Amino acid sequence: MSLDRETVRRVAKLARIKVDDERLDALAPELNAIIGFVEQLDEVDVTGVEPMTSVAKQKLRWRADQVTDGGQAVKVTANAPESDMNFFAVPKVVE
Numbered sequence: 001m002s003l004d005r006e007t008v009r010r011v012a013k014l015a016r017i018k019v020d021d022e023r024l025d026a027l028a029p030e031l032n033a034i035i036g037f038v039e040q041l042d043e044v045d046v047t048g049v050e051p052m053t054s055v056a057k058q059k060l061r062w063r064a065d066q067v068t069d070g071g072q073a074v075k076v077t078a079n080a081p082e083s084d085m086n087f088f089a090v091p092k093v094v095e
Helices: 005-014 019-044
Strands: none
Touching: 005 019
C-alpha cells in the first residue's frame, strides 16, 4: 500500500493533527514505512499460538463484592468548604 499526499492529509485530519502542506510530501514515505512494517506481521505464522492478554501468566485476585466503607458521609464531607445534607455543595455553573 502506498500513501499519497491527499491520503496523508486525510489521515492527519482524522487524527486531528495540523500538518502544513509542505510537510505532507515528507510524511508520506514515513507513513508508508510504518504500514510496511505492520504488513510484515501478516507473514508471521501464528498457527497454534493462543491469544494472550499479557506477556506474563498471572491470575487476578478476587475479593468479595461488599460495601465496607458506607455510612461515613459526615466524615467524607467534613473538610468540604460547603456541604448540604451530607452532599458536597458547589456553586451553580450553568444558568
